[in-house]
Amino acid sequence: MKINRREFMGGALGASALAGFPMPAISQSAPIRIGCITSLVGGYSQFGQNHVRGMEIAAEAINAAGGVNGRKLEIVVRSDDLKPETAVAAARELAASGVRIFGGVNSSGVALALSGIMGELDSVLLTAAAHGNNLTHEDFRPNYFRVTDYSAMRIGAGSHLMAQRYPNVRVWGSISPDIQVGRSVVEVYNSRLPEAYRKLHNAEVQLKDTVWVKFGATDYRNEIARLISQGIEGLVIGVGGTDEATFLQQATQLGLASRLKAMYTTGSEFVAPMALKNRMPANFWSGFHWYYGAYRDNPIAKQVVETFRAKGYGQHPDGFIGMAHTVVLAIAAAMKNGAGDSSKELIPALEGLKFDTVKGPTTLRKEDHQALCDVNYALIGPANNQDGWEVIDSARIDGTPFAGDPTPGIALKFG
Template sequence: MFLNRRQVSVGLASAMFGSMAVPGTGRAQAKPIRIGVITSLTGFAQIYGDANRIGAEIAAERINAAGGVGGRKIEIVLRDDKASSDSTVAAYRDLASQGVHFFLAGPISATAVALAPLFKDTDNILIAAGPNNLSITHELFNKNVFRAQLTSVPVFAGLGKVVADKAPDIRDWIAISSDQQANIDLSNIFLASLKKAHAAKGVDVTVREMVLTKAGAGDFRAQIASLMNSGATGVLNSLVGSDSLTFYKQAKSLGLERKIKVFGDVGANLNSMKTIASAVPQSVWTPYYWYAQGDGNPVSQELYKIAVERTGTPFPYGFIGLAHDAVIALADAIKRAGSDNTADVIAALEAGRPLGAAGPVVFRKEDHTYTGEMTFINFGAAPGKPEGLEVNDVVRLSSLDYIEPATPGQPYILK
C-alpha cells in the first residue's frame, strides 16, 4: 500500500503526539495552544525569518493533522521583529498582553538578547531558534529561556576537527574575517581545534596571521591577494551574507582556487551559494543547521519533502529545521507535563528528548542550551548539476564532545 504525503505526515505526528491526552478541565482543554513566533519577516534577515515561519507552520500542521496535543490544536501567532530589538520587544509585549505564554524567536542574536531578560520570573517560555551567541545561555540565563541552536563553540570546534580529519594533507592555514569580534572568535575556535586534531596525530600545522576586512566592504581584492601570497593551502572564510558571496566571486576572478585546495566556511548556505555556483570552489566545508539528504531520520525526511514543496528549492534553509524542532519540543513538553503550567513545562523541556528534524531535541538542564547533533557538509561547484552545486560528503557529530561548560548567570570566556 502506498501512502501519500499527508498520510505519512499524520502517521509520524501521531507517533509523537497522538497517543497521550493532556489532562485538563472539560471544554478548556479545547482551547488552542498559542505559540507566538517573533521573527524577521521584513528587513535584512527576512530570508532566515521566513524560514523560521515556514518551519513553525509545518510543525503545527503536522501536529494538528494528528489531532493536536491531547485534542488541542497548535496555533502559530506571527509577529515581525523587523530585525530590530525595539520591534521585537514591542511584539512580545503585545502578544503577552493577549495571554500568549509560549514563544519562539529568531533568527538573529540581537533580537533574542533583547527578549531574554523579559522572561525572567514570568509565566512565559521562550525558545530561541537560530541565535548562536553565547550570552543567552550564559550571562543572560534564566529558567524560562531555552535555545534550539548550538553555540559557536561546539560548531566551529567540530568543524576544525572534521576538516583536519577529511583533509589531513592541508597543514598550512589562513583565515579571512570581518573585523567584528564574534567572527574573529569563531575563526580562532576553528583554527585551534584544527591544530589540536593534527597535534593528536603528531603533526604540526602552520597558521598564518588572520586577514581582516571591514564588514560590508564590498571589495576584497587586496585581502585575496594577501591570501594568495601567504603560502597557505587552506582558507577559512569567516565572512557572512553578501560579503561572503562577493568574496567568492572576486576570488574566482583572481584565481585564488589555484593556490587554495580546501576552504572552510563559517556559514555557507546552498540556497545562497547556488546563485554564484560558477564561482564556488571545488571543496568547501561548512556547518549546516539541518541537512536531510542521506539522513535516516523519518521526521527529517518528511519535513524536507514539505519544505521543498513550499519553498521550491532542493536546498531549504536550515532555519526551517530549527523552528520546526522548537515547536516540536514545546508540544512534547506540554504533552508530558499534562498541562501548560509554566513550571511543569520547563521541567518537561529539561527532561525531554523528542525527535526533531535535526535529531533528538535535547536541552542541557544547567543552562538550557541545545546539545544535539552537529552536521557538516562538503560541497563544490558542479556545472553539470541542475543547481550548479554538488554535496560531496556529510559528517554528523555529537556536540557533547565539543560543547563549552555551563556557566549560568556568568559569561563564558573564550580561551
C-alpha cells in the same frame, strides 16, 4: 498565519504598560500560540522565511494528528528586521495578546535582547539559529533555550573535520565580522583547529591573524588581498548569509579561492551555491543547522522534506526549516508531558528534555538549556545539473564532545 512587518519603535510596550492589559484567560481548548520572531527583510530574509515555514510545517502536522492534548497550535509571525529593539517591541506586543512562547531568531544580538525580557514577560524563548557562545554561558537566562548547535559545537566539529580530511593543510586564515557571533567563531577556531591537528596527527598548524570585517559588508577586495598576502592554505569563513556568497564570489574572481585547499564556514548552508551555482569554488564545506541529505532514514526528516517540496518551496530544505520545526516539537513534547503555557511550567519541562527531531534524538541540557545534537557539514561544488551545484560529500558529527561544559553565567573557556 499573521505576518506583521512593522517596526515597533518608540511606542514599545514596557513592563508598566503591559501590566495595564488584561491577560486573556486560557481555556483547555484555546490554541497554543507560538510567536515566531525572525528576520523577514534584508540579507537574512531567506533564513527568516524558512523559520516561518519550518514552524508552520510542524504545527500543521501536529494539528492534523489532533493537536497537543486536544489543543491546536497557531504560529504568529513578526519580523525583527535584525534589530534588537524591533524584536523586543514585537515580543512585548505579542505578550500583551497572551503569547507566552517564542521561537525563531537569527541574530545573536537579537536573541540576547529577547532573552533579557523573557522573565519579565513570563515567557520562554527557543532560538533556532543564533550561534553566539555567550547565550548559553555568560549571558545565560533561565527563560532561554537553544534547540540547535552553536559556535563552540559547529566550529569545534568543523575543525576536527578539517584535520581529518586535510592533514597536510597547515597554514590557516580566518575572516569574520566583528560582532558577537563572529568573535565566537574565531575564539573556537583558534583553540580547536590546532588541538585537532595535534590530536590526530601530532602536528602543529600556523594560524594567521584574523581579518575582521564589518557586518553587512559588500566589498571584500582589501580583505581578500590581505588573506592572499598571508600565504594561507585553508580558511575559516565567519561571515554569513548573503555576505558569505558575496565574499566567495569576490574571492573566486580575485584568485584567493583557487589558492585554498580547504574552506569551512560557520554555516550559511545553501546560500552560496544557490547564488554562485557552477562558479562555486572547490573544497568548500558549508556548515548546516541540519543537512537533510544526512538523515534520509529519519522519518521526521523525511516528512519535513516531502512537505517542503509538496508546498512548492523548492527541492532543498535548509537547516533553518529543520531547527524551526524542532522548536515546535520541543514545545509540543514539553506540553504533552503535562506542562502548561506559563514559563513556570515550561522551563522545568524543557530542562533535560529528550525528544526526537529531524536530526534524531536531541537533548536540551538541563544546566544551560543548550541542545546536544549532531553537527552537519556538506562539501558543495559546481555541477552540470539543473541546480548548477551538488553536494559531493557530507559529515554528520556528534556535537556533544564539542559542546563544552555547562557554565551558565560564566564565559566558555578554551585551552
